[in-house]
Amino acid sequence: MIDLAQLRREPDVLKAALGRRGISSREVDEIVALDVEHRRLLQESERLRAEVKELSRRVGAARREKDLVTAEELASTSRGLGDDERQASEATELVGSRLRDLLLLLPNLPDPRVPDGADENDNVEVRRWWVGMDEGAPFPTFADHQRVAHWDIGRDLGILDMESGAKLAGSMFPLYRGAGSRLIRALAFFALDQHADAYEEIRPPSVALTDTMMSTGHLPKSADDMYAIERDDLWLIPTAEVPLTSLHRGEILNESALPVRLTAFTPCFRREAGAAGKDTRGLLRVHEFDKVELFAYCTPAQADEAQADILRRAEGILQALGLTYRVLDLCAGDLGTASAYTIDLEVFSPGVDRWLEVSSVSWFRDFQARRANVRYRTSDGSTAFVHTVNGSALAWARIWAALVETYRQEDGSVRLPAVLAPYFGGDPVLRATPS
RNA sequence: GGAGGGAUGACAGAGCGGCCGAAUGUACCGGUCUUGAAAACCGGCGUGGGCUUGCCCACCGUGGGUUCAAAUCCCACUCCCUCCGCCA
Numbered sequence: 001m002i003d004l005a006q007l008r009r010e011p012d013v014l015k016a017a018l019g020r021r022g023i024s025s026r027e028v029d030e031i032v033a034l035d036v037e038h039r040r041l042l043q044e045s046e047r048l049r050a051e052v053k054e055l056s057r058r059v060g061a062a063r064r065e066k067d068l069v070t071a072e073e074l075a076s077t078s079r080g081l082g083d084d085e086r087q088a089s090e091a092t093e094l095v096g097s098r099l100r101d102l103l104l105l106l107p108n109l110p111d112p113r114v115p116d117g118a119d120e121n122d123n124v125e126v127r128r129w130w131v132g133m134d135e136g137a138p139f140p141t142f143a144d145h146q147r148v149a150h151w152d153i154g155r156d157l158g159i160l161d162m163e164s165g166a167k168l169a170g171s172m173f174p175l176y177r178g179a180g181s182r183l184i185r186a187l188a189f190f191a192l193d194q195h196a197d198a199y200e201e202i203r204p205p206s207v208a209l210t211d212t213m214m215s216t217g218h219l220p221k222s223a224d225d226m227y228a229i230e231r232d233d234l235w236l237i238p239t240a241e242v243p244l245t246s247l248h249r250g251e252i253l254n255e256s257a258l259p260v261r262l263t264a265f266t267p268c269f270r271r272e273a274g275a276a277g278k279d280t281r282g283l284l285r286v287h288e289f290d291k292v293e294l295f296a297y298c299t300p301a302q303a304d305e306a307q308a309d310i311l312r313r314a315e316g317i318l319q320a321l322g323l324t325y326r327v328l329d330l331c332a333g334d335l336g337t338a339s340a341y342t343i344d345l346e347v348f349s350p351g352v353d354r355w356l357e358v359s360s361v362s363w364f365r366d367f368q369a370r371r372a373n374v375r376y377r378t379s380d381g382s383t384a385f386v387h388t389v390n391g392s393a394l395a396w397a398r399i400w401a402a403l404v405e406t407y408r409q410e411d412g413s414v415r416l417p418a419v420l421a422p423y424f425g426g427d428p429v430l431r432a433t434p435s
Numbered sequence: 436g437g438a439g440g441g442a443u444g445a446c447a448g449a450g451c452g453g454c455c456g457a458a459u460g461u462a463c464c465g466g467u468c469u470u471g472a473a474a475a476c477c478g479g480c481g482u483g484g485g486c487u488u489g490c491c492c493a494c495c496g497u498g499g500g501u502u503c504a505a506a507u508c509c510c511a512c513u514c515c516c517u518c519c520g521c522c523a
Contacts, residue, residue: 042485046492053492056504060453075503082503252445252482375482381464383482 001103001370004035017109020116020332031106034099041095045088052081104214105221108367110332111341117331123344124331129315130324140324142350145410149351150401151282153408154180157432160400162282172272172280172287174397179430183403183416184290186423187396188265191292191317195393198309199263199294204243206267207234212246215372217338224273236269240293241390245368248297252383253376259298259306266291268395282401284356289397295390297374300365303387307341307363310391314345314359317393322417323402324348326355340365343391347398351405356398361391404430 007014011032015025055078062071115124130140154160159180165173176184192201213219213235218226227236237243244262253260268291272280279285294313296306311327318325330342339362346355366385369375375383404414416428 039485042492046485049493050491052503056502057454059503063453071503078503381480 001367002106002109003366003370004103007032008035014109018106020110020114021107021335022118022333023107027102027106031099031102034095034102038092038095038099041088041092045085045092048081048085048088052078052085055081101220104371107335107337108217108340108365110335111363111365113329114335114341115329115331118333119331120334122331123334124329126327126329126343128324128326129319131322142406143410145412146350146405146408147353148405148408149282150349150404153351153404153412153414154282156412157404157414157430159183159404159430160282169287172285174283174286174288176400178433179424180400182424183400183420183430184396186420186428187394187399188290188292189423190320190420191393192263192265194317194320195263195292195294195313199261202240202244202247202262202264204237204240204247204264204266206237206269208237208242208246209233210235212242212249215246215249216242216368217336217371218242221337225271227269227271237266238270239268239291239392240264240266241295244293244295244390245374245388246372248374249372251374253297253374253386255299255376255378258376258386259296259302261306262295263393264293264295266293279354282352283397284352284354284401286397289395291392291395293390294393295388297369297376297386297388299376300384300387303363303365303389306387307343307361307389307391310389310393311343311345311361314361314391314393318345318347318358320417320419321399321403323399323406325358330360336360336362338362338364338367340367345394347402349398349402349405351408352401356402358394358398358402359392362389364388364390 015028059071059074161175165175294310298306325347328344342362345359347358368388369385374386407414414430420428
C-alpha cells in the first residue's frame with residue numbers, strides 16, 4: 001500500500017510514477033477526492049462522538065449528586081445526538097472502506113532506477129554468465145545431445161512422469177520419480193546449506209489466511225491466480241514470500257535486530273489462469289513447484305545491500321551448478337504489483353532453447369510492511385515501517401529442466417555437477433533403469 | 436469431535452457499567468547519590484488517526500448488540516491452556 005500522507009503531499013509525483021505502470025491520473029484523483037471527503041466526515045462524526053461522551057460524563061455526575069431530573073434531561077439530549085453520531089460514522093465508514101479498497105488495488109511506485117517499458121519485451125538484459133566466462137570463454141554452444149527437451153529426457157530415464165501427475169491432479173502437476181525426485185530434494189538441501197550462515201531456516205504452513213495473502217499484495221488483486229480452499233478461508237501459497245512477510249505482522253521490531261533474514265523451502269501453487277496453452281510443456285510452467293526463498297526485513301538504509309545479498313546468493317547457486325543464465329532489469333510495465341525494483345534471473349535451457357525465469361529478486365520499499373503493519377523502533381524512539389526484500393534461490397522445477405538438458409551426455413545419461421554429489425550419496429549420474 | 440478454563444500495555448497482573456487509555460510490580464530511559472557499579476530515591480515510559488498544536492477520536496483477542504455511557508453486560512467467532520475421544 002502506498003503512503004496516503006505522501007499522496008496528499010505530492011500527488012503529482014505519484015501520478016508520474018504510477019503513470020509509468022499504466023495507472024491513469026484520474027484514478028489517483030479519485031482517491032485524493034475520497035480522502036478529502038473521508039476526513040470531512042471523520043471530523044463531523046468525531047465531533048458528535050466527543051459531545052456524546054461529554055454529556056454522558058455529566059449524566060454520571062448528576063446521578064452521583066442525586067439530581068435525577070438533570071440526569072434524565074442530559075441523557076435525553078445525548079440520545080438524540082447518538083443517533084446523529086451513528087449516521088455520521090456510518091457515512092464515514094462507507095467512504096473509508098471505498099478509499100481503502102482503491103488504495104489496496106494501487107500498485108507500488110517504481111524506483112527511478114527501473115527502466116521504462118510496457119511489458120516483458122522491454123526488460124533490460126544487464127549481463128550474462130556462463131562457465132568459463134571469466135577466463136574469456138565465448139558464450140557456450142550446445143551439442144546435439146544437449147538439444148533434447150527435458151520431458152523427453154525425463155521420460156527416457158524414468159525420472160519425470162507428467163502423465164501420472166496429470167492422472168492424479170490434472171495437467172501441469174509434475175510427478176518426479178527415482179533420481180528425478182531425489183534431484184529436487186538435493187537441490188533444495190544444497191541451497192539451504194548455502195544460506196544457513198546468514199538466514200534462519202523456516203518451515204511455514206503451505207496455506208495462508210486471507211489477511212496473510214493481503215499483506216504481500218497478492219490479494220485482492222490476483223485472486224484468480226491463487227488456489228482457494230473456500231470452506232476454510234485458506235489459500236495455497238504461491239510463494240514462501242507470503243508467510244515470511246507476515247511472520248512479524250503487527251509487530252514493532254527493534255532496529256538492532258535488523259536485518260532479519262529468513263529462508264524457507266516450500267511448495268508453491270499457481271493456477272496460471274491466463275496462461276492456458278502457452279509454454280506449458282513439461283516443466284516450463286507448472287501448477288506446483290518447490291522453491292527455496294530468501295527474505296529480509298530491514299531498514300531503508302539496509303535495503304540495497306539486503307537485495308544485493310539475495311541476488312548474489314541466487315547467482316552463486318546458478319554458478320555452482322554451472323548453468324548459463326542472464327540477469328534482467330524489469331521494466332516499469334512488467335513489475336509485480338508490490339515491487340519497487342526487481343531483478344530477474346533466467347537460466348538457459350538448451351533442450352528447449354529458451355531462457356527460463358528461475359528467480360525474481362525484489363525490493364518492496366515499505367509497500368508490504370504498510371499492509372502487514374511491520375514496523376521498527378528507531379534509535380530516537382520513533383517508529384517507522386520496515387522495508388522488505390525477497391528473492392528465490394531458487395525455483396527448482398525449471399532448474400531441474402535446465403540441469404538435465406545441460407548435463408545430458410552423448411550416451412543419453414545425465415551427469416550432474418559434482419556439488420550435488422554429497423546429496424546423491426555418490427556419483428550424481430542419472431541413467432535409464434532397465435525395466 | 437466433546438467438556439471446562441482463559442485472552443488487558445515489553446512482561447507479570449488488577450479492574451467486572453460512569454474522569455479507566457487503564458492500578459501495581461518488573462523491565463526500559465533520564466536524573467540525584469557514588470571513584471565507578473549496585474542499591475535507594477525522583478521523574479519519564481503504549482499504538483494509530485484528525486485538525487484550529489492544543490485539543491479531540493479510536494484501540495483492553497475479533498466482529499456484532501444493549502446503554503445517555505462498555506475493558507466491564509449480552510451474542511457469535513478466533514486463538515491459547517486442561518481433560519476425554521480420534522489420529523500420522
